[in-house]
Amino acid sequence: MRRIVGITGGIGSGKSVVSRILRLKGYEVYDCDSQAKSMMDSSERILSGIRSFFGDEAFNPDGSLCRPYLSARVFADSEKLSFLNSLVHGEVLEDVGTRAAGEGGVLFVESAIMRTSGLDGLCSEMWLVTAPDAVRIGRVLERDSVSPDEVESRMKRQIGEYDFSGSLTVRVIQNDGVSPLLPQIDRLLQEIGKNNSNN
Numbered sequence: 001m002r003r004i005v006g007i008t009g010g011i012g013s014g015k016s017v018v019s020r021i022l023r024l025k026g027y028e029v030y031d032c033d034s035q036a037k038s039m040m041d042s043s044e045r046i047l048s049g050i051r052s053f054f055g056d057e058a059f060n061p062d063g064s065l066c067r068p069y070l071s072a073r074v075f076a077d078s079e080k081l082s083f084l085n086s087l088v089h090g091e092v093l094e095d096v097g098t099r100a101a102g103e104g105g106v107l108f109v110e111s112a113i114m115r116t117s118g119l120d121g122l123c124s125e126m127w128l129v130t131a132p133d134a135v136r137i138g139r140v141l142e143r144d145s146v147s148p149d150e151v152e153s154r155m156k157r158q159i160g161e162y163d164f165s166g167s168l169t170v171r172v173i174q175n176d177g178v179s180p181l182l183p184q185i186d187r188l189l190q191e192i193g194k195n196n197s198n199n
Helices: 015-024 032-044 044-054 067-075 080-101 133-143 149-156 181-197
Strands: 002-006 028-031 106-110 123-128 170-172
Touching: 002 015, 015 028, 015 106, 015 123, 015 181, 028 032, 028 080, 032 044, 032 080, 032 106, 044 067, 044 080, 067 080, 080 106, 133 149, 170 181
Parallel strands: 002 106, 002 123, 028 106, 123 170
Antiparallel strands: none
């Protein structure tokens, strides 16, 4: 079984930047967000579950998923959102397990919702990417067409998502625009190398 290292952090923290650097260094990084979106278009198990729960209205005439309809249904209904998440998270967990099968190497897994999805239970350690709130808000405003209030609301909803309460080792990466990222990442990779050699 390959070692699984989680990469997580709140909106605007820059965890995707860390993942990009790791890919450039030759490491495999599993992006849960993009994989989940792909699975919602291709997984028969997810699509069948959506059709059974939400009905044919959740699909376009050509058979593809009608995301606007689905988003509207789950936006203010926690039960529907919970059902959809359970479908997708289960598929992602299974896929990560398949990717991690085999010997040697490290599989990095990037997700903003490690605890909610249950992915933290697969990880041997977590890399938590952080930045000051003002920096994070500025990044999201530059990237997305949203208001500062919307960003702050999303940040509040994520409170508690990154408290792993001693359940696994957490390594903090400061991505504040001041502390260089590369030396921090290289140091953590060296630690992984030491731990692997000791096992």
